[in-house]
Amino acid sequence: MILRIFFLIAGALFGYVLIMSGVSNFNVIHDMFLFKSIHLYGLLGIAVGVSFMAVQIIKRLKIKALLSGEIIEAPTEKPTRDHWIGGLLAGAGWAVTGACPGPALAQIGFGTLAGIFTVAGIFIGVYVYGRSQSS
Secondary structure, three states, X not given: OHHHXXXXXXXXXXXHHHHHHOOOOHHHHHHHHOOOOOHHHHHHHHHHHHHHHHHHHHHHHOOEOOOOOOEOOOOOOOOOHHHHHHHHHHHHHHHHHOOOHHHHHXXXXXXXXXXXXXXXXXXXXXXXXXXXXXX
16 A cells, blocks of 8 residues: 555656656647757656666666566667657657657646547557557
């Protein structure tokens, strides 16, 4: 129960940071893609750097997952054509909607109606991908 409360609080704080940084604001995203504003590039760069360091620490210390207790593995694989196509589709979706999954959920929490359509599109995309892989 304590872990669930921790994750709820951590998720709420993460959503707050997304809202306050402008990552969930369509106009801010739009300006970033048009190179009118570069502050999100700095934010994304920091996120990539922190994530990289965290993954390296997790791998070196063989840290276990909180819920399952299993050692977290982070295998490295070379990008394939599918990765490039998926990245381009995700980027196009981000440019059109102004949000990726995290900010889309933050938009819903903040009361932005557009977030509902973005999250619906994410679920539809995951469903279609799953159906295409099971065939």
